[in-house]
Amino acid sequence: MPAIEIGRELIRFNVQNGGLSYDGGELNFEILEAGSGRLLVRVGSEMREIVYSDTPDGIMISAAGGKTTVRVLSNRDLLLRGFQSEQSAHRSHSEIKAPMPGLVVKVLVNKGDTVKRGSTLAILEAMKMENEIRTTQDAEIGDILVRSGDVVEKDQTLVVLR
Amino acid sequence: MRKQIGKILVANRGEIALRIMRTIREMGKSSVAVYSDVDVRMPFVRYADEAYPLNGKEARETYLDIGKIISIARKSGADAIHPGYGFLSENSEFAAEVENAGLVFIGPKADTIKAMGDKTEARETVGKQGVPIVPGVSKPVETLTEAMEIAKRVGYPILIKAAAGGGGKGMRLVREESELEAGLRGAHSEALSAFADDRVFIEKYIINPRHIEFQVLADNYGNTVHLFERECSIQRRHQKVVEETPSVALTPELREKMGRSAVSAAKSCGYRNAGTVEFVLGEDGSYYFLEMNTRLQVEHPITELTTGLDIVREQINIAEERKLEITQDHLARRGHSIECRIYAEDVxxxxxxxxxxxxxxxxxxxNNVRVDSGVETGNEISVYYDPMIAKLSVWETTRDLAIQKMVRALDDYVISGVKTTIPFCRYVLESDDFRKGKYSTSFVEKNWVNNGSASSALSRRGMEDALILASYKLTSGSVAGKNGHVAVMKTSEWLKGRFES
Known part of the structure; x- marks a missing residue:
């Protein structure tokens, strides 16, 4: 069964005739038009437009009220990841990437350090601001791939978490 | 004798350039744009009657290059320069050179910018007129020892601020002595890179402060009025994100008192044109002068929506040496207005x-929705400038209705391709603290960091959309394949219209 991953939540679903089913219900829909970052979909009695863009981290959906990055995982993706059960599905953000091109001003952690969610790992200067690059989870620091003074590109890996 | 301004060069980019040019057009004058290589496809370049390249990408070699801008102004035959906000808007050298070139600078006099731009000097100047000042020091702090002494005297927490600062750059909050060294170093280096001036000073940090500012207008004939307050307490990295007017924190008496202080502050430096006097308001109703912004403010639309005035028009009229037509007694404000700044940011x-x-x-x-946007589909949010996409403002008769309207407008806003502050703004507007008006500049730390941002809980609608999209992604290319659920419909006319808009 393929799945989508939103934050730490994994939702498996099954594509079926005229829609899909997932843990929690069924969804009957018809895609009327698709292309360049949007779908026009009839969902029951509702007509919806789903606007999205593809990013290195997944698909970013610009849905009413919020913005969410979703990963689509095919059966093969799930196998590759070695998923054993729903329990182990919690993805670890194993790499901290540069959110924008910039200059590494300082790396504040060493390999082997344990860090808490929200700790600053490095300082990246861009847009005339010193931006604190933080971790979004408790982790142990693995390889550090940059040094202060390095110029990095957007999405370049800075630190690997274990 | 009045000056006649026929053509105005707008030395700025994005939404503010466009906003200024619209008023220029309404006044029957013509506009000149200057643009960097990165901005060639942006709407403001086309909107101007004439547009000249600044040749370069970095701000320093384009929108901050005084020589280039003045030479283009001369070449194009412009009579005046409007600096917008940011870039050269509070650069006294620029204002002086514009005037030296025989052009009109739409803003205050160069020496006023200089006096108010130096925060230390500004406090002294307005303090002499009886405007309350935050406890702190009025001379730049250099060494750690010096900083430690001052911090001990005024008491932690303290705020380290760049003397030439603005927009939160070169600013550090220090809660205890152990954070002082890092804070001082950070503020120094950021101030140096942002303003080429590493002087910083220290002041007492007011706990649960609210940021209240007053818009002022002053003509060349000694008439100074205020256009009431704006509350800008919802900030991240000391930069505003959500602003509203009126502020729920002010009683009519306090409003009148602060308004009088704002006018005194403006008069103390012989202010001319539009400016903003910023105050910090404590929980006990005490307020202190923070600084004066000697330019058009980002959040000016909410003042325009509640007073009915066009502040850019007023600026141009003042630059033409016209007298203010409004008087304090006749100024009235109606309803409630809120602005949300939409930035490309990962909230x-x-x-x-x-x-x-x-x-x-x-x-x-x-109805009553205003969007000040400088970009359109296909434009790029680059690393070169501020990542602002647009300002979304609404007006309604009451605060509750304005909040409802803003939530609706945020939900209607479709931006695809970058992460934006929309989810954060929505969180603010729906939060109990904001709805009750009980918030301060620590809102982000208190509410968002610990609650809002952590909950990535998706609405049912969002989850459904994600599932539909996922099934499309997994089966695309197999249209009418074995699952048969992806059917391409013949586009009817109304649907076509929907997509082409």
Whole structure:
């Protein structure tokens, strides 16, 4: 069964005739038009437009009220990841990437350090601001791939978490 | 004798350039744009009657290059320069050189900018007129020892601020002595890189402060009025994100008192044109002068929506040496207005700026909804400048209705391609603290960091959309394949219209 991953939540679903089913219900829909970052979909009695863009981290959906990055995982993706059960599905953000091109001003952690969610790992200067690059989870620091003074590109890996 | 301004060069970019040019056009004058290599496809370049390249990408070699801008102004035959906000707007050298070139600078006099731009000097100047000042020091702090002494005297927490600062750059909050060294070093280096001036000073940090500012207008004949307050307490990295007027924190008496202080502050430096006097308001109703912004403010639209005035028009009229037509007694304000700043930022990741191509933008419209946007579908949010996409403002008769309208407008806003502050703004407007008016500049730390950003809980609608999209992604290319659920419909006319808008 393929799945989508939103934050730490994994939702498996099954594509079926005229829609899909997932843990929690069924969804009957018809895609009327698709292309360049949007779908026009009839969902029951509702007509919806789903606007999205593809990013290195997944698909970013610009849905009413919020913005969410979703990963689509095919059966093969799930196998590759070695998923054993729903329990182990919690993805670890194993790499901290540069959110924008910039200059590494300082790396504040060493390999082997344990860090808490929200700790600053490095300082990246861009847009005339010193931006604190933080971790979004408790982790142990693995390889550090940059040094202060390095110029990095957007999405370049800075630190690997274990 | 009045000056006649026929053609105005707008030394800025993006939404503010466009906003200024619209008023220039309404006044029957013509506009000149200057643009960097990165901005050639942006709407403001086309909107201007004439546009000249600044040749370069970095701000320093384009929108901050005084020589280039003045030479273009001369070449194009412009009579005046409007600096907008940011860039050269509070650079006294620029204002002086504009005047030396025989052009009109739409703003205050160069020496006023200089006096108010130096925060230390500004406090002394306005303090002499009886405007309350935050406890602190009025001379730049250099060494750690010196900083430690001052911090001990005024008491922690303290705020380290760049003397030449603005926009939160070169600013550090220090809660205890152990954080002082890092804070001082950070503020120094950021101040140096942002303003080429590393002087910083220290002041007492007011706990649960609210940021209240007053818009002022002053003509060349000694008439100074204030256009009431704006509350700008919802900030991240000391930069405003959500602003509203009126402020729920002010009683009519306090409003009148602060308004009088704002006018005194403006008069103390012989202020001319539009400016903003910023105050910090404590929980006990005590307020202190923070600084004066000697330019058009980002959040000016909410003042325009509640007073009915066009502040840019007033600025141009003042620059033409016309007398203010409004008087304090006749100024009235109606209803409630809120502005949300839409930045390309990752709100769940410490508000880090995001960059990328704007794949699709569809702006909210409708009754009393105003969008000040400088970009359109296909434009790029680059690393070169501030990542602002637009300012969304609404007006309603009451605060509750204004909040409802803003939530609706945020939901209607479609921006694809970059992460934006929309989810954060929505969180603010729906939060109990904001609805009750009980918030301060620590809102982000208190509410968002611990609650809002952590909950990535998706609405049912969002989850459904994600599932539909996922099934499309997994089966695309197999249209009418074995699952048969992806059917391409013949586009009817109304649907076509929907997509082409």
């Amino acid at each position: 769940v990741n410490n508000f880090l700026p995001d960059t990328g191509r704007l794949e699709l933008i569809r702006e909210p419209v409708g």
